[in-house]
Amino acid sequence: MTRVIHTGDTHIGYSQYHSPVRRQDFLDAFEAVVDDAVDDGVDAVVHAGDLFHDRRPELRDLMGTISVLRRLDDAGVPFLAVVGNHESTRGGQWLDLFERLGLATRLGDEPVVAGDTAFYGLDHVPVSRRDDLDYAFADHDAEYAALVAHGLFEPFGYADWDTETVLTESDVDFDAMLLGDNHTPDTAEVAGTWVTYPGSTERASADEREGRGYNLVVFDGDAAGGDDVVEVRRRALDTRPFVFVEVELREGEGESRVRERVREYDLTDAVVHVEITGEGDPVTPAAIEEFATERGALVPRVVDRRDVETDGDVDVSFADPEDAVRDRLDEMSLSTAARDVESAVRSDTVPDANVRETVKRRVEERLDEEADLDAFDPVGPDTETDEVGGREEEANGDEAEQEPDGDGGNDESDASDEANADEPHTGESDTDESAPDPASTDGQVSMEDYL
Numbered sequence: 001m002t003r004v005i006h007t008g009d010t011h012i013g014y015s016q017y018h019s020p021v022r023r024q025d026f027l028d029a030f031e032a033v034v035d036d037a038v039d040d041g042v043d044a045v046v047h048a049g050d051l052f053h054d055r056r057p058e059l060r061d062l063m064g065t066i067s068v069l070r071r072l073d074d075a076g077v078p079f080l081a082v083v084g085n086h087e088s089t090r091g092g093q094w095l096d097l098f099e100r101l102g103l104a105t106r107l108g109d110e111p112v113v114a115g116d117t118a119f120y121g122l123d124h125v126p127v128s129r130r131d132d133l134d135y136a137f138a139d140h141d142a143e144y145a146a147l148v149a150h151g152l153f154e155p156f157g158y159a160d161w162d163t164e165t166v167l168t169e170s171d172v173d174f175d176a177m178l179l180g181d182n183h184t185p186d187t188a189e190v191a192g193t194w195v196t197y198p199g200s201t202e203r204a205s206a207d208e209r210e211g212r213g214y215n216l217v218v219f220d221g222d223a224a225g226g227d228d229v230v231e232v233r234r235r236a237l238d239t240r241p242f243v244f245v246e247v248e249l250r251e252g253e254g255e256s257r258v259r260e261r262v263r264e265y266d267l268t269d270a271v272v273h274v275e276i277t278g279e280g281d282p283v284t285p286a287a288i289e290e291f292a293t294e295r296g297a298l299v300p301r302v303v304d305r306r307d308v309e310t311d312g313d314v315d316v317s318f319a320d321p322e323d324a325v326r327d328r329l330d331e332m333s334l335s336t337a338a339r340d341v342e343s344a345v346r347s348d349t350v351p352d353a354n355v356r357e358t359v360k361r362r363v364e365e366r367l368d369e370e371a372d373l374d375a376f377d378p379v380g381p382d383t384e385t386d387e388v389g390g391r392e393e394e395a396n397g398d399e400a401e402q403e404p405d406g407d408g409g410n411d412e413s414d415a416s417d418e419a420n421a422d423e424p425h426t427g428e429s430d431t432d433e434s435a436p437d438p439a440s441t442d443g444q445v446s447m448e449d450y451l
């Protein structure tokens with residue numbers, strides 16, 4: 001019999017809402033999981049990726065993580081892990097550092113045995129490179145086998161990775177796939193194999209409404225009352241309270257009604273989301289946020305979803321506006337990378353919801369190809385051929401459709417979040433607060449952004 005704690009999507013280092021308290025919360029959640037593992041004496045902690053929120057964790061996040069891993073190691077509990085999309089770096093992985101320190105084992109195509117189960121790993125692989133995967137795993141002679149992987153697998157939401165293909169093409173017969181990436185916990189059976197997500201351990205987005213937790217997975221011939229060899233049980237974590245207040249204003253109602261609704265909740269130390277819909281008078285979100293703070297909220301966020309009146313149509317016309325834009329762009333000596341970004345933003349073939357992810361991916365791909373760093377140098381107005389290439393690329397829909405994160409949904413502030421990740425010291429400046437759309441100025445992003 002083997003008993004392991006299966007967790008993932010810890011997102012350590014995430015200063016959600018630019019809050020240092022929230023940043024600590026993500027590390028605390030990891031610590032809580034490890035505490036349970038030590039108390040329980042499980043055979044291993046299996047981590048399915050996204051231990052860190054981004055590829056450049058700060059020193060304090062690394063030190064915090066190391067001290068938690070050290071506690072686990074002192075208790076003799078192995079930490080077996082794979083690399084997720086959020087933390088993946090171009091060179092070595094942070095996980096390799098922990099392995100070098102003797103605090104972790106990076107799973108791969110060779111079996112790592114804990115109890116009587118062989119564990120294998122599959123790091124996150126972008127959709128564009130999945131065709132090259134051969135799912136070749138070395139033999140094992142353990143009783144059971146499990147594949148730990150990071151990605152969006154069928155049959156769960158946002159899936160872009162076919163689980164049956166993985167299971168069919170693998171040369172090891174897995175009893176379970178222990179997954180990370182999808183922050184919504186769920187378990188299903190695919191072709192006789194249990195596939196399960198434990199979900200994130202702290203809410204990385206306000207869309208993650210249900211309680212957080214992790215899985216306790218038991219490999220045992222008599223698991224699940226003898227009906228199976230794998231049993232997946234979910235355990236809850238005590239995390240930061242999130243309070244959601246929905247206020248639908250009627251004609252004539254306004255700020256006082258919103259306050260009245262907010263007052264109905266215990267806001268102590270909570271992240272508070274107030275959403276205003278309906279009719280009624282204008283409300284100043286800042287005033288409501290101040291009110292929530294006075295009532296003990298850690299982070300108050302107010303979003304007014306009511307239609308905001310615009311200044312009417314823009315009264316400018318060009319014979320061919322696209323042509324005018326192109327002319328202006330030609331004068332700007334933009335780098336190839338900047339043109340990539342510009343074309344993704346302006347293109348008709350990239351759906352609005354995918355723009356941020358597309359931009360992020362294009363820049364990342366250029367960064368990943370060391371040889372492509374020239375693409376960030378400004379080019380003169382004479383070398384315009386890149387622009388055509390850029391447009392062709394998006395015309396065939398490649399970028400927009402092949403999204404490893406499956407971020408087909410609402411990508412409100414992923415890009416600004418990445419910007420913060422690259423420049424941690426500007427993280428407090430709330431860059432996303434300056435965006436014009438009220439729905440995207442709450443510093444909050446949808447769940448898909450954090451898968």
Ligand SMILES: [Mn+2]
Binds near residue numbers: 050084181450
């Ligand atoms: Mn994640």
